[in-house]
Amino acid sequence: MLALQAGGETVYDALRYERAAVLGGQPWRLLTAHVVHLGWAHCLLNVAGLALCAALAAGTRSWRAWAAALIVLALGVGLALLVASPQATNYAGLSGVLYGLFVWVLAPRAWRGDRVAWVVLAAVVARIGWQMVHPPSDAQRALIGGEVLVEAHLYGALCAGVLCLWQGIWPRWRRG
Numbered sequence: 817m818l819a820l821q822a823g824g825e826t827v828y829d830a831l832r833y834e835r836a837a838v839l840g841g842q843p844w845r846l847l848t849a850h851v852v853h854l855g856w857a858h859c860l861l862n863v864a865g866l867a868l869c870a871a872l873a874a875g876t877r878s879w880r881a882w883a884a885a886l887i888v889l890a891l892g893v894g895l896a897l898l899v900a901s902p903q904a905t906n907y908a909g910l911s912g913v914l915y916g917l918f919v920w921v922l923a924p925r926a927w928r929g930d931r932v933a934w935v936v937l938a939a940v941v942a943r944i945g946w947q948m949v950h951p952p953s954d955a956q957r958a959l960i961g962g963e964v965l966v967e968a969h970l971y972g973a974l975c976a977g978v979l980c981l982w983q984g985i986w987p988r989w990r991r992g
């Protein structure tokens with residue numbers, strides 16, 4: 817993400833989610849939108865969030881599981897924006913995927929009775945709920961250099977919930 821941010825506006829314009837471009841035959845933007853950002857502050861906030869999420873995971877997931885989750889969540893958020901949020905014409909950033917990653921990392925631990933995971937997961941869900949009711953402040957917009965698309969946060973969390981259920985159910989179905 818840092819390297820892409822250094823690419824500037826040309827890279828951003830080529831990779832961001834742009835609804836008209838996706839519908840016009842550029843489906844890669846459903847995935848690539850999550851690795852470009854509105855500016856350096858936005859990018860660094862997302863990198864810090866990713867580092868925090870990885871620290872909370874504490875080596876509980878393989879690199880393959882992380883890669884699969886990143887792709888599934890990015891595609892899920894992108895498709896949800898396309899289908900459920902036609903008013904969202906532009907989007908960039910990892911935040912939707914990040915919210916999903918937090919749920920993906922914390923939910924299984926919470927289900928196993930980890931109280932810290934429950935508290936942090938509840939805070940993530942509460943934060944999404946708060947954002948849905950209270951629009952982002954001017955200070956938040958100024959910090960990231962544009963609009964905050966809170967629907968992406970919700971979509972990321974919902975996609976992660978589905979991913980967690982799938983990962984819990986699929987092994988049982990295979991054992992049959």
